[in-house]
Amino acid sequence: MTPPDVTSSGSGSGEKPRLSDLDAERARWERETLAPALEKHPERQKRFITTSGQEVERLYTALDNAHLDYDRDIGFPGEYPYTRGIHATMHRGRLWTMRMFAGFGSARETNARFKYLLSQGQTGLSTAFDLPTLYGYDSDSPTAAGEFGECGVGVSSLEDMSILFDGIPLDKVTTSMTINSPAAIIWAMYIANAENNGIPREKLGGTIQNDIMKEFIAQK
Numbered sequence: 001m002t003p004p005d006v007t008s009s010g011s012g013s014g015e016k017p018r019l020s021d022l023d024a025e026r027a028r029w030e031r032e033t034l035a036p037a038l039e040k041h042p043e044r045q046k047r048f049i050t051t052s053g054q055e056v057e058r059l060y061t062a063l064d065n066a067h068l069d070y071d072r073d074i075g076f077p078g079e080y081p082y083t084r085g086i087h088a089t090m091h092r093g094r095l096w097t098m099r100m101f102a103g104f105g106s107a108r109e110t111n112a113r114f115k116y117l118l119s120q121g122q123t124g125l126s127t128a129f130d131l132p133t134l135y136g137y138d139s140d141s142p143t144a145a146g147e148f149g150e151c152g153v154g155v156s157s158l159e160d161m162s163i164l165f166d167g168i169p170l171d172k173v174t175t176s177m178t179i180n181s182p183a184a185i186i187w188a189m190y191i192a193n194a195e196n197n198g199i200p201r202e203k204l205g206g207t208i209q210n211d212i213m214k215e216f217i218a219q220k
Contacts (some may be wrong), residue, residue, distance in 0.1 A: 008067070010108035015078070015119070016174070019062055019063065019066070022061050022062060022063050026059070026061060029059075033042050033060075043058075056169060060064070060111065066152070069134070073184070076088075077089070077090055090172075095123075097123050097124035097174060098121070098122055098123050098124065098175055099122060099123070099124035099125055099126040099174075100117055100126060101124060101126045101128050101178070102114065102117060102125070102126065102127070102128060103127050103128030103129060103130075103152040104149055104150075104151075104152065104153060104154035105149035105153065105154075106149060106153070106154065106163075107151075107153055107155060107160040107161070107163040107164040108163050109149075110127075110153040110164055111163060111164050111165065111166055111168075114164075114165075115167065115168070116170060118168070118173065123173075124173060124174045124175065124218075125168070125173060125174070125175045125176065125177065125206075126175075126176040126177075126178070127152075127153065127164075127175060127176065127177045127178065128151065128152040128153065128178060129151035129152040129153055129154075129155060129177075129178065129179055129186075130147060130148060130149055130151060130153060130154045131147045131150065131151065131152070132144035132145075132147050132148060132154060132156075133152065133153070133155050133156070133179070133182070133186075134152070134153055134179060134180065134181070134182070134215070135181065135182075136181055136182040138156040138157075139154040139156045147153070155186065155189070157189075158189050158192055161186075161189040161190060161192075161193045163212065165190075165193060170190075170193075170194045170199050170203075171194075171199045171205060172195070174205040174206040174207075175190070175205075175206040176206055176208075177190070177206070177207070177208045178208045178209050179208060179209055179210075179216065180210060180211055180212050180214055180215055181210055181212055183208050183209065183210040184210075186208070187208050190204070193206065197218055
């Protein structure tokens with residue numbers, strides 16, 4: 001069977017419309033398909049808006065992208081500008097990293113939890129720190145009284161960091177650390193611990209949060 005000519009004019013006959021015909025095709029769709037559907041089931045609200053305040057149109061077509069240059073603005077997967085993702089095969093080759101937000105009590109307790117999660121198929125780590133750590137206080141600070149290990153793990157030293165990741169291959173497991181004001185210090189501890197265990201920093205991977213405004217508007 002010969003496929004329809006992509007340059008042929010569309011008129012509801014199954015042929016593919018030219019880009020220049022899309023406005024007419026959209027008008028036909030609105031008249032013949034959309035109008036009866038709206039009469040039967042009106043939309044739930046007049047406007048649909050994203051959490052970022054952007055209004056979502058009912059329908060988008062290739063005309064909405066007519067101003068884009070494919071190579072400059074879209075490109076191919078794994079290549080700049082990475083609009084289509086940073087990996088060439090995306091999830092066909094490797095699933096996204098699965099990491100449960102975890103952390104409580106002492107570094108030793110959280111280390112046991114990390115190892116359990118990895119044994120159950122988790123492919124990365126996401127570290128929850130307690131409030132004293134998030135605000136840069138040592139666990140034995142009077143200001144930290146009653147907060148050690150609550151809602152996250154307490155990390156006050158390189159020794160704590162060493163215990164936290166003891167026995168975990170940091171060159172194979174990436175780590176996400178939700179930390180803000182002391183981000184640089186925690187990150188330095190993470191690197192130092194890895195190097196103390198013979199893992200060069202270029203083998204490390206993961207993410208670290210450095211958004212101080214979160215402490216004012218969205219902290220736990």
